[in-house]
Amino acid sequence: MLYMAEQHEEVKEKCVQSLSKNSNKEALEDQRAVDGKRVGRDPDPRSVSLLEQKRKVVSSSIDVPHPRRSEEEVDMDKVTAAMVLTSLSTSPLVRSPPVKVSESLSGSWKDNGSAGLFTPSSNSSSGGYWSWSAPSDQSNPSTPSPPLSADSFKPFRVPSVGGVGPGPAGPDDPSLDEQDGSSLLFDEPIPRKRKNSMKVMFKCLWKNCGKVLSTAAGIQRHIRTIHLGRNCDSDWSDGEEDFYYTEIKLNTDSVADGLSSLSPMSPSVLSPPPPSLLPSASQPSDSHRPPQSSDSKEPLVGGTTQLSRSAPSALYLIHTDHAYQATAPVSIPSSSSNSASSASTSFTPTNSSSFSISWQSPPVTFTGNTHQTPHSVTYKPVLVSNISCFSYFLSRKVRGEGKKCRKVYGMENRDMWCTACRWKKACQRFTD
DNA sequence: CATGCCGGGAA
DNA sequence: TTCCCGGCATG
Incomplete structure (x- = not known):
């Protein structure tokens, strides 16, 4: 301590x-x-x-x-x-x-x-x-x-x-x-x-949608189905989804x-x-x-x-x-x-x-x-x-409660202070 | 403002 | 090292 x-x-x-x-x-x-x-x-x-x-x-x-x-x-x-x-x-x-x-x-x-x-x-x-x-x-x-x-x-x-x-x-x-x-x-x-902690994620750019997925496929699918309203079951894609998401790199x-x-x-x-x-x-x-x-x-x-x-x-x-x-x-x-x-x-x-x-x-x-x-x-x-x-x-020292040399002896008796006090250091005589 | 002290600096 | 002091934090 x-x-x-x-x-x-x-x-x-x-x-x-x-x-x-x-x-x-x-x-x-x-x-x-x-x-x-x-x-x-x-x-x-x-x-x-x-x-x-x-x-x-x-x-x-x-x-x-x-x-x-x-x-x-x-x-x-x-x-x-x-x-x-x-x-x-x-x-x-x-x-x-x-x-x-x-x-x-x-x-x-x-x-x-x-x-x-x-x-x-x-x-x-x-x-x-x-x-x-x-x-x-x-x-x-x-x-x-x-x-x-x-x-x-x-x-x-x-x-x-x-x-x-x-x-x-x-x-x-x-x-x-x-x-x-x-x-x-x-x-x-x-x-x-x-250095390699970058992780690539894909974020949906669709308005009000910030979905982030870790795979392009995933995000595309998300866009396709959620935003483009395409049939989700099909993987078919015209690539349009690409416009709606962006790749983001996350620094893990x-x-x-x-x-x-x-x-x-x-x-x-x-x-x-x-x-x-x-x-x-x-x-x-x-x-x-x-x-x-x-x-x-x-x-x-x-x-x-x-x-x-x-x-x-x-x-x-x-x-x-x-x-x-x-x-x-x-x-x-x-x-x-x-x-x-x-x-x-x-x-x-x-x-x-x-x-x-x-x-x-x-x-x-x-x-x-x-x-x-x-x-x-x-x-x-x-x-x-x-x-x-x-x-x-x-x-953190919060001002010692106890009186220190300065206070005890007063400025006039500075010579009576402990050296530390004289040097404006932490009082050694009246330690808290 | 008075104190208590840290961080520096001079000797 | 010793001695001081600027300056900050706290009460």
Whole structure:
């Protein structure tokens, strides 16, 4: 803890950065920002508020709204989902993290790790690697199990990374640890690993329809049947559909980013909340990807249950932004609570209550002054989003209550002050 | 405005 | 290192 104070400044920065990244959109800008930051960073915590606001406004680089959805679409989605999964499994390097496809795939990603693609730099704390690569907790890659939650989270958070962190985290608090590690990465920003993280999707350009599908065929079919009113059963196409959809490239990173930001870090404890976001991770292969697109909206608002399901892998559910805002709180991980549950798919609505509890409690624990008022949903995400932030707030010295030399002895007796006080440093004599 | 201190900088 | 101080944050 003490050292935290010392490094609190760093943490501060980190927080700011991470905060700034909470939005998907920003995720895109992330790298840029990061780069910029490396040169000149924004030390000012005050910016947080701005960032926060900004973040709210932002998001939705891609909308995936679609009111309607036919059964057919559903099927299609299934297919799509399958494809997506396939692709994911194929390129573990990029996807595995965020998606954490499944344990089954664990092998693949594991290999990855072993491959040492991202061997952490020797730099101790600052290892310029992605934490997600898991050097840290995956140190025992051999055992994917524990990680389950941890893993999932990791990948996600990676992107959010932003700062440099004080490496040391209380041994007792792994979450912090992880976080720090990841945060340090700075140097090897996301790009490195994710270069291939682009995912191609097809978005329907039809007015008021933002449907996004992962396959051209799918989108064409969608257009044909939904918009052109053609008989769906026939695959026949005159190619006209081509005019109504566009190919879009999604940066899975960004998505992950957004998610990551949400998902706090406690690896060990993803618990319920994550479900909403990470569920995909926790829920192995079967999570339905496709649906997500359509479901997307619902989740946003609230159905935790729904959320957990749809949100899963929604790689392109970018506007999960809002979603997570709401859910994020849940994700607060720190609490150990039901982390275990993450593994299972079951997040019944009933649990929702438990959720909130779990996530809330943590904050409560720490927040000295942070108000964990239920209504201030917006805050939570923020706080939660980055543990370091927590730590920051926690560690942040808020003017020692106790009187310090200056006050005790007064300016006139300055010579009686402890040296620290004389030097305008933290008082050593009357420590709080 | 008074305090407490961080981040820098000069000696 | 030691000693100071600008300047920010907080109350």
